[in-house]
Amino acid sequence: MCSPGMHLSALFYSRSTLFMVFAVAVLLARADSFVHVDFHRHGNDWSYGGEHGPTHWHAVFPTCGGENQSPIHIETHKVFVNHKLTAFEMEGYDQIQNLNMSLKNNGHTVQVDLLGVQPRLRGGGLSRDYQAAQFHFHWGATDDRGSEHALDNKHYPMEMHIVHHSSHYSGLSDAMDKAEGLKVLGFFFEIGEENEQFEKIISHFKEIAHKDDHVEIEAIPLRSLLPSDLSTYYRYQGSLTTPPCYESVIWTVFQETIQISKRQLDIFRHEVKQNLPTEPDIDLTDDFRPIQPLNSRNIYTSNINGRIQQEPVSRPQNSAKVLTVSISYMISLLMFALIRLCNEWGYEPGIGPSTWHTDYPQCGGSSQSPISVDTAAAVLDSNLTTFTFNGYNNINNVRMSMKNNGHTVQIDLTGKLMTISGGGVKDTYRTKQFHFHWGSEDRRGSEHDINDKHFPMEMHVVHYNSKYNTFDEAVNQTNGLHVLAFLFEVGEVNHHFDEIIHHFYQIAHKADHVDLTTFPLAELFPEDLKVYYRYHGSLTTPPCSESVIWTIFKETIKISEDQLMKFRHNVHRNYANETDRDISNDFRPTQPLNHRFVYASDPSAIYKPISASRVNKPLSIFVLGISVLIFFNCRF
Incomplete structure (x- = not known):
């Protein structure tokens, strides 16, 4: 995902520019010492290719070389079901009152900033509320690539990230470097029918054709952009997928995809450019970071539907099947006997604690x-x-x-x-x-x-x-x-x-x-x-x-x-x-x-x-006394 608050890039840019102008002024004051000032990497610039591409980000942004980076490859047969990952409560996701949307091209992606009354997110195994601040997209030049995350070795042509910040903080810039400061919802796209809701955004792309272009668009209910089934999702702890790559993100990647037409996807690929209007046009595409190592992290899913078993290797069926099962059973018995013969112990049936005293007499001591x-x-x-x-x-x-x-x-x-x-x-x-x-x-x-x-x-x-x-x-x-x-x-x-x-x-x-x-x-x-x-x-x-x-x-x-x-x-x-x-x-x-x-x-x-009965006994006596008083008042 893009660094939250890409709208902050202008702030970083302006600060860097002021610093550079000041430096140039000082150097010009000493005419004999000025040689060259490289403005190309203002604000520690980065990109998706060349010498400033993802493989070089860590040199300027050390966190990009961390152990908990994003995106990752989700192998569904290896995920763990976590029943604490309940349904989300999406407050304001279906409303547009007092919500403004600003669409912009920041040179790295198409981003929609959410201004005014921001939608809020709670539930879903989260311990706090999160406010939606912006959403943006990552897409590829061809249909077999574009998404940042991969699901069972499959990349999708596009991925959308809705970026939230913890309500404990005032905004993205305040939360982005804090533990669990950010919450991002990730959605995959597949090619299908025309998507009327996204057309309301895509129709404005000619107005943001070049870097730094922006336009106010009519607000759209955020929920209308999402798939209908949000019950099955994947959860892991990770990072921003662009510099500075802070490892502060709780990631939720949904299983159900969003449908978009081939025509609409091609508009992403060819209508928006990564350059300024005064420069030669270069399509803004392939704006995704490669998969990062999972390392010691776990991936969880909200229900059993998210855990897809690998297809077993097909084997020809024949009349020897029963014999094979019998042989396997005999081998299992033999292995069990060998385990006992070697005085193996464990916590599993057959070699568990109740059997230890057989081979280790002291285990039956007093x-x-x-x-x-x-x-x-x-x-x-x-x-x-x-x-x-x-x-x-x-x-x-x-x-x-x-x-x-x-x-x-x-x-x-x-x-x-x-x-x-x-x-x-x-x-x-x-x-x-x-x-x-x-x-x-x-x-x-x-x-x-x-x-x-x-x-x-x-x-x-x-x-x-x-x-x-x-x-x-x-x-x-x-x-x-x-x-x-x-x-x-x-x-x-x-x-x-x-x-x-x-x-x-x-x-x-x-x-x-x-x-x-x-x-x-x-x-x-x-x-x-x-x-x-x-x-x-x-x-x-x-x-x-x-x-x-x-x-x-x-x-x-x-x-x-x-x-x-x-x-x-x-x-x-x-x-x-x-x-x-x-x-x-x-x-x-x-x-x-x-x-x-x-x-x-x-x-x-x-x-x-303290037992529950001891706590409730005085209360029971009190309730009984009140009941007696009410009874006698009613009778007399």
Whole structure:
């Protein structure tokens, strides 16, 4: 899409021009020093071809080389259905009262600015309202190209972008460099019948034949330009598709296309020029940016109709079909037997937590983890003092290596040691690794729960007792391990996890690994580390050794829904040459507390959860009392 506020280009141009005039005046004052001033690239000019084309934009506009650029290729069989992407509420889209439309040729596209009372957009999974400021077009010289986005390897002859800014900001220029400051609706065009509504715009193209031409046109209801079905769309986080390429755009690309005739499309291709009236005419066409890498981003769709499965490879049918199925079934049984023979474990049926004790007897022990923390039954322990974290803010000589082990995402820590001490534990413990457990939905995922409430994710930072030389030596010793557990809740984007999440595409499959740029581990933690729960338990995965001191912090870590979705869908439990199966629901169910106690470091951690019945009881008594009074007043 074009930079919102292309109408701002005149402002940038005028500022640059004033600066250049001032510079020339100064240089002319020193007649012997003036040689040449290049006016060609005023305002950091850019184009769609040549030395100022898309492949060179990043040299002048560094953000154009970012990781979250637009447009992208939407492969519908890889998108994820997100039921939070509900229908849009389009306020003012069907009205023209107090709305003015200004049509212009800015040398890059045809743009219609919306002035006066701007239409508003809400819903559609958005957390705020957005105001429509302008719409513009991208088209190609031939019918097989022109759109910026592609859908299943198909480019369309034209694409329209309706650009909105968050109502938190005064306009496009204020919002364009803010996170989620812009919202753009993208629509593909296909050649079909004449489009009467667009003819009301196209009929004015002779009046904007050259760059900087503009004309006021009769306002048109914005909804009349759109397809009838807006229920199926695609959503991703991206950027402006023209310089300065700010990564501030929530993109919505609709599946249903807009029909336009061949004649109308040819008017776009040949009636408007990219040059000024005094220059040789050059058709304004092929004004689209090439597809950009998706990198670690996900694409979501509003409903199952947006997820189109790839056509299976056709194979000849024959009488051996039943035999083939039988052989496949036998192979599956054989593979299952081999898995069990190799003592493989997982979270899936057949090798899940309920079977672990068969191959790993300690998993059936009496001091197993995780547990459910009953805050009302927790015992206050004044010995549970604050922790001393040594090296947790250090990045020098520390290596972070992230891997997909088929069960979780794990970051191994090597190099200069990080240690913890205090917290009611007499020994010092060395940091070994940290990993995550998450669910396929927000109501589950954590291993521990608080008062029967599960959280969408839990992080474990694993330490081993410094009395032992290695983790393997400590794992079977009493108090050999100490694990810090952090629960997650859905909130704002947590950029401290960016370095981890942005590399998920490099560990998409089992056994994949990648080195991270080291960051301070303490940055991942919540602020309050003084209030926590303590109990003695086990590893939550085989071999389930009962050697773990557990510390569960009360304050949660906040992470966005989009970041959680990347955990759920960007890493898989299978090898690269196998069918993809998401790592999700990688948590063990809670285990009996049995003879153990849970201790708390602070009185604020000991409380009785408020139930709905307790809240409603006084209200029920009040309503009953009012009812009795009304009854007696009516009777007497």
